[in-house]
Amino acid sequence: MPDLTCTLSVDDHKVWLEFDDAIYSAAVRDDPLVELLVKRLDRFVTHHAPGHTGYEVTDLKLLGAALFNILFGQTASLMPGKKGAAPKPQSVGVSLGEVLRDRLAKHQSAGGVFRIALEFNGKAEALGSFPWEFLYIGEPHRTGYFLSQKATLYRVVKPGGQPHFSPNLKAVVAWAVPPTLDHLTSTDKAVEKIRRAFQVTAGCQVEQWPKVTWEFFENKFNNAGPGSIDILHIIAHGRRDGPDVQLAFHLPEEKRLAEETELQKTNPHAVVQRPEWIMVSDLANLLNKRPPGLVFLHACSVGRVNPGVDAFRGAAELIAGAGVPVVIAMQYEIDNTDADVFTAEFYNIIATPGTTIDEGVRQGRLRLAETRPTWGHRRFATPIIFLSDPTAQVVSAPAAAPSLAPDGAGGSGDFAPCPFTGCTNRVKVAGWYCNCPRRRKLIRCANNHPNDPDEERCWRQECQLPLSGASAPPATRPSPQGADGT
Incomplete structure (x- = not known):
């Protein structure tokens, strides 16, 4: 059974579920109470430290079921446009969720991979801020499953650049952990995980840019040559500043000393150790010059798309829009152990010849879900992927x-x-x-x-x-x- 990719498109009032042989449509459930429930549960899940949960698996199921109800809760119609379809819409008598559940069950029984490409258009872009990776099929207090257990969900890159990876792979691990911010995962581990994953199948030259300032990063990237970076793995802290999303780089030493000298005129013991916060839009503009094939944002709080159509878009979506065909990011804060587990599994999978990149994300999510409490922690829904081509592979078969x-x-x-x-x-x-x-x-x-x-x-x-x-x-x-x- 070949892989199956269906497209789930959401516009102002409609949901469109398109397969190779049929198109189904249903109304978006416009229920302010359901949307409020999603926002409150999302906030509840967000505001807990990575290693501590004040929520239970039932809370995550309730969040996922509410999300599912928004897009899949209404009665579906079979739409014209495919061979054999009726000339006008025909009600199929069941919800769009039942259509999806039936298709998924049939495809999985035949052994194929099932993908859902998720895209939001027009006023529906506001819904893109919801954590759809929690989608749950079933009632929270009954038998059901998170969609991530059986399918890969990815967000569509718009506009979509075409992924290209050279036979002689080159990866760059750029990291910035200024002294006043919490320590992130070991940067050496990331370098070693990438190198070890690819050494058997393809080989990969891994270059490390340590303790980067923004000026250093710009210069190194501009001088790297056209198309020379296949994988760019960035380890940094992220934050929101009003409508903007920013990444923390190291403050250049000359600037740090100048600020410190000025402060010491009134306070002899003053020490400057602050980071330099750079807007992700600047990073996106830089990457747009020669987009890497894959960007992995190993940083907290940078994966989410905008919370409103007029707000600044999330870092992952913005970088994807700059022509990067594959962007991996974290939509929740993630602790170092979980980050290491996901990173290792992701690179091990995509280094396997003939394996698609989204399969690496799916397997990484499954590994995170196995950590106790099984499927009872937000970690499995933390990684998100923006993708232009679901068949993209780093190492071809x-x-x-x-x-x-x-x-x-x-x-x-x-x-x-x-x-x-x-x-x-x-x-x-x-x-x-x-x-x-x-x-x-x-x-x-x-x-x-x-x-x-x-x-x-x-x-x-x-x-x-x-x-x-x-x-x-x-x-x-x-x-x-x-x-x-x-």
């Missing part, structure tokens, strides 16, 4: 080996069960790696079937050719669940 099997057995579009014992995922026959947690390189028989490298013969009962020239008796291990001989 290598070309498939020539297939000696009959037509249809091993083509680049085929999927097969993962050959690793205990894994129920499906893997592209043409791929090198499975997306299960083992992420080990697969080995192939002469018919191009992917196999666990510990096996001596192909595990498929209709094949059982030796692997790597091994001579072994026919394998007796049963085929993994879901084997279909493709």
